[in-house]
Amino acid sequence: MTARTAFPSAPQPSRQSFPFVTWLRSRLKARWYDRHLQRLDLAEVDDHLLRDLGLTRQDVRHECAKSFWQE
Numbered sequence: 001m002t003a004r005t006a007f008p009s010a011p012q013p014s015r016q017s018f019p020f021v022t023w024l025r026s027r028l029k030a031r032w033y034d035r036h037l038q039r040l041d042l043a044e045v046d047d048h049l050l051r052d053l054g055l056t057r058q059d060v061r062h063e064c065a066k067s068f069w070q071e
Contacts (some may be wrong), residue, residue: 014053024050032068032069033068035068035071036068037069039063039064039066040064042064043060043061045060
């Protein structure tokens with residue numbers, strides 16, 4: 001005896017079915033990559049420029065230690 005399912009041939013959703021989700025996912029990846037690049041740039045800023053920005057080297061180390069998804 002075989003088990004019966006409620007929807008034996010239900011179609012699986014494709015990426016094309018959810019364009020908003022695909023768009024949102026791409027924007028999120030772009031934001032994460034941009035944040036990563038900004039932190040790399042911040043790590044290379046000279047100390048006198050950091051003082052102009054009101055930041056310390058400790059502030060920069062703290063920011064650069066964050067994961068790419070953290071704000």
